[in-house]
Amino acid sequence: MSDISVYGEGLVKNYGKTEALRGISFLVNKGEIFGFIGPDGAGKTTLFRILTTLLLPDAGHATVEGFHVVKDFRHLRTILGYMPGRFSLYQDLTVEENLKFFAGIFKADISENYYLIKDIYDQIAPFAKRRAGKLSGGMKQKLALSCALIHKPEVLILDEPTTGVDAVSRREFWEMLIRLKNQGITILVATPYMDEAILCDRVALMQHGNIMASGTPDQIIASYPHRLFSIKSDQTLELLSLIRQMTGIHSAEMFGGNIHVSASNALTGIKEIEDFLRSHDFRHFELEEISPGIEDCFIDFMKMNQAS
Amino acid sequence: MKQFVIKEFLHIFRDVRSMVILFGMPLVQVLLFGYAITNEVKDVRVSVIDQSYDYASQAVVNKLFASGYFLKGEHINSTREIEESFRKGKNKMVVVIEPGFAGKLETGQQPTIQLIADASDPNTANLLVSYASGIINAYSRELVPAGNIPVIVPESRMLYNPSLMSVYMFVPGIITILLMLVSAMMTSISIAREKELGTMEVLLVSPLKPFQIVAGKVMPYVLLSFINAGSILILSYYIFNVPINGSLLLLLGETILFILLALSLGIFISTISNNQQTAMMLSMFALMLPTILLSGFIFPIENMPAVLQWFSLIMPPRWFITIIKSIMLKGSGIEYFWKETLILAGMTLIFILASVKKFKIRLA
Amino acid sequence: MGNMEFVIEAEGLTKTFGSFVANDNLNFNVKKGEIFGFLGANGAGKTTAIRILCGLLLPTSGKISVAGFDVYTQTEAIKKHIGYMSQRFSLYEDLSIYENFRFYGGIYGMSRSKIKEKTSEMLGRLGIESLRNSIIASLPLGIRQKLAFSVAIMHSPQIVFLDEPTGGVDPITRRQFWEMIYEAAAQGITVFVTTHYMDEAEYCNRVSIMVDGRIEALDTPRNLKDKYQAKDMDGVFLKLARKAG
Structure with a gap:
């Protein structure tokens, strides 16, 4: 018995001259939450469409639960749960009608699988007679997830399920995903929000059709090659342009009100930075060494790719 | 499948706009065409300059006014006054009978009658001249029943086509247009809408086969189109006394054939358009305009340039209009239009095959 | 006369749709040159408030x-003195960069x-003078976003x-975008911004958080x-919004 749920190797997809996927390979284990993290245009949607049998790859191949995404598409379509980028609901149908319809096309029995969606659907059940178009973003997201789950899929593929949804709904959504994972469903999720990476078991950081890095969030953070410092000041812009002139600095980027400064070598430390700033008459700041987040790593990988 | 059809009906019933188009259109069109046409030819003032004033010319004049289409307008004495009476709007047409009318008739010289119409309103003028010509020709046949050569020559270059003036001719046209509209346009738009909203992605990833998706989309429209065609027939039968001389069963059968054709066209359009707007434009320009302009519904095909006549051969509505005219007005049976029926069936087959081939099991 | 320092003054701002209260007695002032974050859950009433402003x-x-004008009577004057950019609508994709600038400049009556x-000033700042005649659709998303902002402040x-200006943008572009915002603020342009990225709230000088039509909190991120004993703005937001739910 294999523990691999989704497997992709050398996947390439071009739209005319645009290279959407440039030969990516990855492995998703059964029962894990795997995140594809990257901005718009990274190739996440194209990848998901290949995995859901909606697109044919130009090169490379992929399997889901051992089934080939091109040859076995008929069977795959019965075991996949898919939530496309925009919540694909019928806006003019009610909550209840949407659920019934999606159960109907998969020949699924709502009462039989209700236990799967109970936690989620119970929250929108009071609005069962309301049209989907009149729901808030968070509720639409819950309904779309219920509809994608009602046929008890083995693999759930979610394309940017949290985009445009507020922080509270996002948090609740992730809590739901973790419960689903505990039911044994493998979950692939694409997101542009770096902070969601930490909630995944493993992630792939994507940019320009490539996977820049993959692994557990901890592994990725541990691979960060620089010392990292955070400086806070009231004159963020001035500080930013000043610190970028310092030798021994790899990069300096704004992070909220702070500036994250990565050192290009181990010799650059708190003292060196402090001395540099003071020697340029910059006095009011708070400086500390910090451990990087996924976003620091992502930026570093992007810069590495740009350089090469 | 059942869920799919239910869903499709819900879409239709929840969209006020499509409801109005579906059920308002037949009513409005039938009433509009019906009343507009019957009123047009009835209150028109016509004057006669009878330069013969003999028994034969008076008989013609009596026939004209007995038809009920013309009212006696302001009397004028000479052809010089015609223009002024037109300008004042007193007359819409003047009938000039040449001197020695009865004499010429008796000696077989073919007397002429001039029909001079106010062409500032070309449609009415056209109608009037055709009407008057029709009446004169009828009278001429009455005089010499055996001969094919008209004894009296009405001087007009208008086409003799009295049936064009009747509401009867519009009913087949309206049925055709509406079936096209409802079946082709609405299905193509509703499929394109699923693509636009992204729900098509979910449908494709489901175990549904393309055939099931298409059938589920189309079924409600078959029913609605059929109801529509029926309501037009009932309306025109009871309000305008449009006859159904042939077999009702045959009429309904041919209607279903045409609905299937229009639906397969609609599906075909949706396979080549990615959003509602494109589907709408394609249906408008590729279906509606040719249906109205090239099917012989409004403009007689015989008068079109050769290229357009040739083009009208590939217009499904052209064949369907011929068929229903034959059934409704002439009361003919299938033996008179099996060729047209075959053509329609062939076209349906081609479009169904083409759309099944084009309908993708994937996105691109 | 210290009033002139405030470019937005709202006192008791209320908007109801029938029995639904979208904005319930909002009170806030925004200073000239300030970066003001306007946060809230979906449906909290942000969009309504922005439309009013x-x-x-x-x-x-x-x-x-x-901008010193009354929202009841001087809406035309207001529109001349504000700029607007959203993630959804920004530039005409089938026009070139310059054609977009010319169009928007024309709208505001610029010569x-x-x-x-x-x-040329703005393209120079972005370092993309050579793309002046490129069609927007051919440009990467990051550049488009920055151009959209340039267009919004060109007058x-x-x-x-x-309105959620950085959705779906890569982290480096997002930072460059915020640098542009800081530069604009340094020139005295007030920036009123909504976002779903809670870490972006930390870029703002002050942040207001709306819950169910009311402003529940308004202060500097720090x-x-x-006050809410949270390690980041995400924590603050969750505490406030969950309390309501």
């Missing part, structure tokens, strides 16, 4: 002025020479409203974090 919607009650000058508005 932009002169697109009349409030039910309240005393509100934007041809002024438009030319502004265009030197007093206030620019940014004070908010202290």
Whole structure:
């Protein structure tokens, strides 16, 4: 018995001259939450469409639960749960009608699988007679997830399920995903929000059709090659342009009100930075060494790719 | 499948706009065409300059006014006054009978009658001249029943086509247009809408086969189109006394054939358009305009340039209009239009095959 | 007269739709050159408030002025003195960069020479003068986003409203975008911004958090974090919004 749920190797997809996927390979284990993290245009949607049998790859191949995404598409379509980028609901149908319809096309029995969606659907059940178009973003997201789950899929593929949804709904959504994972469903999720990476078991950081890095969030953070410092000041812009002139600095980027400064070598430390700033008459700041987040790593990988 | 059809009906019933188009259109069109046409030819003032004033010319004049289409307008004495009476709007047409009318008739010289119409309103003028010509020709046949050569020559270059003036001719046209509209346009738009909203992605990833998706989309429209065609027939039968001389069963059968054709066209359009707007434009320009302009519904095909006549051969509505005219007005049976029926069936087959081939099991 | 320092003054801003209260007695002032974060859950009433401030919607009650103009009577003047950019609508994709600048400059009555000058100034700042005649659709998303912001401030508005300007953008571009915002603020343009990225709230000078039509909190990010004992703005937001739910 294999523990691999989704497997992709050398996947390439071009739209005319645009290279959407440039030969990516990855492995998703059964029962894990795997995140594809990257901005718009990274190739996440194209990848998901290949995995859901909606697109044919130009090169490379992929399997889901051992089934080939091109040859076995008929069977795959019965075991996949898919939530496309925009919540694909019928806006003019009610909550209840949407659920019934999606159960109907998969020949699924709502009462039989209700236990799967109970936690989620119970929250929108009071609005069962309301049209989907009149729901808030968070509720639409819950309904779309219920509809994608009602046929008890083995693999759930979610394309940017949290985009445009507020922080509270996002948090609740992730809590739901973790419960689903505990039911044994493998979950692939694409997101542009770096902070969601930490909630995944493993992630792939994507940019320009490539996977820049993959692994557990901890592994990725541990691979960060620089010392990292955070400086806070009231004159963020001035500080930013000043610190970028310092030798021994790899990069300096704004992070909220702070500036994250990565050192290009181990010799650059708190003292060196402090001395540099003071020697340029910059006095009011708070400086500390910090451990990087996924976003620091992502930026570093992007810069590495740009350089090469 | 059942869920799919239910869903499709819900879409239709929840969209006020499509409801109005579906059920308002037949009513409005039938009433509009019906009343507009019957009123047009009835209150028109016509004057006669009878330069013969003999028994034969008076008989013609009596026939004209007995038809009920013309009212006696302001009397004028000479052809010089015609223009002024037109300008004042007193007359819409003047009938000039040449001197020695009865004499010429008796000696077989073919007397002429001039029909001079106010062409500032070309449609009415056209109608009037055709009407008057029709009446004169009828009278001429009455005089010499055996001969094919008209004894009296009405001087007009208008086409003799009295049936064009009747509401009867519009009913087949309206049925055709509406079936096209409802079946082709609405299905193509509703499929394109699923693509636009992204729900098509979910449908494709489901175990549904393309055939099931298409059938589920189309079924409600078959029913609605059929109801529509029926309501037009009932309306025109009871309000305008449009006859159904042939077999009702045959009429309904041919209607279903045409609905299937229009639906397969609609599906075909949706396979080549990615959003509602494109589907709408394609249906408008590729279906509606040719249906109205090239099917012989409004403009007689015989008068079109050769290229357009040739083009009208590939217009499904052209064949369907011929068929229903034959059934409704002439009361003919299938033996008179099996060729047209075959053509329609062939076209349906081609479009169904083409759309099944084009309908993708994937996105691109 | 210290009043002139505030470019947005809202006192008792209320908007109801039938029995539904979208904005319930909002009170806030925004200073000139300030970066003001306007946060809230979906449906909390942010969009309604922004529409009122932009002169697109009349409030039910309240005393509100934007750029010194009254939102009831001087909406045309308001529109001349503000800029607007959203993630959804920004530039015409089938026009070139310069054509977009010319169009928007024209809308605000800028002269041809002024438009030319502004265009080269802004493209110069972005380092993309060579792309002047490129069609927008052919440009990467990051550049488009920055161009959209440039267009929104090309007529030197007093206030620019940014509605989720950085959705889906890569982290480096997002930072460059925020650097642009800081530069604009340094030039005295007030920035009024909504976002779903809680870490972006930390870029703002002050942040207001709306819950169910009311402003539940309004302060600097640092004070908010202290007050709600949260390590980041995400924590503050969750505490406030969950309390309501």
